[in-house]
Amino acid sequence: MAEREVESVIEAIRDAVPRLRANGQEAEDKRWLPEENIALLEKAGVFRAATPRRFGGLDLSLPEQADVLREISRGCGSTGWVCMVWMSSAGLATLFPDAAQDEVFAGTSVRISGGFTPSGTLTRTEGGYLLNGTWRFNTGCRGADWNIAAAILQEADGSHSEAVAILPMDQFSIADDWNTSAAAATGSSSTTAKDVFVPEHRVISYESAILNNTPGRTAPVTPGRGYRLFSYIMAVCAGTYVGLAEGALELFRERVPGRGITYTSYEDQSSHPLTQIQVATAHNKIAAARALLDDQTAMLQRHADAGGEPSEEEKAHVRGKTSFAIDLCREAVDILYSAGGASVIQRNVPLQRFFRDARGLALHGLLLTSTNLEVQGRVLLGHDPETPFL
Structure with missing residues (x-):
């Protein structure tokens, strides 16, 4: 079944490649992907590729994900790059506690933007944290459902550590500051959060993300999907x-x-x-x-x-x-x-x-x-x- 699923996704993308190429100049002009590109890839199942199977996703293996991205990028490099960010960020979301995963993957087909530069701060408050900061080069933010933000977690005693938060994209403002000579269609604008509350279960340490050892995950990582x-x-x-x-x-x-x-x-x-x-x-x-x-x-x-x-x-x-x-x-x-x-x-x-x-x-x-x-x-x-x- 899994092999037939990935073949079906790739075949649908292959059929869409001419349209992705034809839309290239429009994408560059508007500095973001045309809705037709997103709709074609949504229909193909691309945004379910990294969703765990327990949430109804395709849960594709790493070689299969790479093949899907290869096929998209044949049509449009910028579209492929955006999909790579959305797909890999969905993979990162599986490192969060179960409570966060239940929220993020509720819709099965999910688009998650974000990055790993800790250019914000997290301060403790009752039940969670307040997030502040601005993140540049946030690829795919204009079409994302959720966003991952790396930040410096500041403790009351003055100590600090690096952490990663995940929260709905609509809690960030998006600047119109992406105007580039390359990857213009990726819409990699700056995003800003101002005193945004993040529940405790949606924040993990940077170390846990790297080592894949986040506590609070009673549902184990799908066998064969534990990548560093x-x-x-x-x-x-x-x-x-x-x-x-x-x-x-x-x-x-x-x-x-x-x-x-x-x-x-x-x-x-x-x-x-x-x-x-x-x-x-x-x-x-x-x-x-x-x-x-x-x-x-x-x-x-x-x-x-x-x-x-x-x-x-x-x-x-x-x-x-x-x-x-x-x-x-x-x-x-x-x-x-x-x-x-x-x-x-x-x-x-x-x-x-x-x-x-x-x-x-x-x-x-x-x-x-x-x-x-x-x-x-x-x-x-x-x-x-x-x-x-x-």
Whole structure:
């Protein structure tokens, strides 16, 4: 049954890819996803993908979630990125106590935005906390039902710690401050909370989120879904990126045949040896990235199925290998864009949007190749990774 469910979701997304591509310029112009994109993905079951089965969700495995995100991103990188945030945040919501999960997943199909930068404060009050702060780059906030906010929890004795809260999106104000040259359609605006009350059961420690050991969860994590937080996030980010690159390659291959090369005798660019080398190079970089992704998601799933978790070394490899896969995809899209000719800069040519999204999203702090390769390299050379984000 589960295999048929994921096949049905992916088939529905595949049917929607032409519409996602056709809506790309509209999405960029309005700096948010068209309602048609959200409706098509809702109908496909995308927003039930990470909902636990006990709440009526699909509870897809990590490799299956990555495949779903790949397919969405083939149509539109920004749409894929938003869905990645909503999906991974739903996964994070399963780390909260049962009482919070009962509220969040009451509707089965759920869209959750949020981030991990603790740019707010939580102060204790009767029955819970007061949340204040502003969170930038809050992808998907304009269409989310719930929002996750990392904050500094301030104790009465002056001590403090990092914590994560989850609360309805309508308790935040959303600024109209997302105006970017890349990932423009993600609507990653700043969100603000002012003295918002958060019940105690909707706040967990940052450490509990990382270690997956939150108290108050009498319903156990679904067997085979106990992923470590940052390994999980890196994997779904890479899945989104591979799909974006695959979409760019498809667009390039559709565009090239019959196009002449100006100031040369070539009447069909596809017959030029350099173009042939470029498309083969891009194809192989994407294939290598896909192989790295599949290898890492399979490893993480094996540990989850066995009820264990990866070693520190394996988690460091997830950081390095998935970021390297993302960089391979960025390089592939760069090649395709550079080979696209001068007319590729026109806004009505979808390839230029894939190029800008690929470039912009690669700047995300968690995905930087240099940072992640350093973590992996430290472990390879016998040193401590020196980061809790594994």
